[in-house]
């Protein structure tokens with residue numbers, strides 16, 4: 288067993304047993320509370336099951352890059368879950384530079400999963416070849432399916448208006464404008480009219496009591512638009528899904544755990560396997576909790592995967608699975624204040 292797998296075991300225990308990780312546990316409880324309203328409408332219609340989330344591997348070209356190992360560790364983490372997930376969702380940013388070899392490497396590493404894989408793209412996957420190699424390796428970017436009483440939706444949320452053709456940018460220049468968090472050139476991205484029309488048709492005949500789970504790379508709310516922690520047409524998407532008793536929206540992109548609730552939509556951000564982005568300088572209302580990331584000497588702190596358990600009533604319980612124990616070293620064995 289590797290050091291990191293050892294840490295996984297400790298972290299999982301910590302999630303259920305240690306007060307020091309209240310951030311992660313409380314977030315999960317918050318998610319459950321957020322879906323209490325489903326109970327009456329959907330009772331008995333959901334056959335309980337689990338799915339898992341792996342997000343933002345940001346693979347580089349070449350061999351033996353540390354991010355390759357991180358993704359392999361996330362795959363081991365998911366494969367090691369005592370309760371097998373029915374599927375795994377890869378939440379985008381597989382390939383840091385959008386290169387075909389990075390995409391193929393991601394597909395190869397993820398092929399070790401002992402369960403079905405579904406995927407949505409991130410901006411790093413998309414703008415070198417406008418999704419061509421991502422599609423070749425991971426399929427369609429807009430999809431839905433029904434599973435054990437839950438309606439699942441995946442959409443491409445990182446589409447921007449064309450700023451590159453008139454500027455005569457090369458594919459590499461176009462891609463590179465999406466690299467920094469606060470890049471001013473691409474502007475705010477979203478799902479766009481064609482996908483919104485698709486979504487309207489997709490949910491037209493779905494019973495409003497059906498629990499809905501939607502996956503987008505970026506959050507379906509205005510978390511911090513300056514860093515593109517947003518989806519520009521999220522309000523319209525929330526309106527299209529407004530008829531449902533409860534919608535749970537999962538996203539990657541922000542590379543940390545975050546929770547939000549607007550109307551019937553509960554949003555959950557998940558950790559990346561590559562690096563943790565800082566929390567943006569915004570104050571979020573209760574019941575938002577920031578993930579503890581208090582050990583600067585721990586290079587795996589703030590990264591990992593997630594497991595989501597859907598219960599009989601359609602409620603979901605999220606267990607964030609950090610690669611490393613997020614307790615500061617001095618707190619691991621208790622401390623006196």
Ligand SMILES: [Fe+2]
Pocket residue numbers: 343345379380409540541542559
């Ligand atoms: Fe990312």
Ligand SMILES: [Fe+2]
Pocket residue numbers: 380409410411504540
């Ligand atoms: Fe991203």
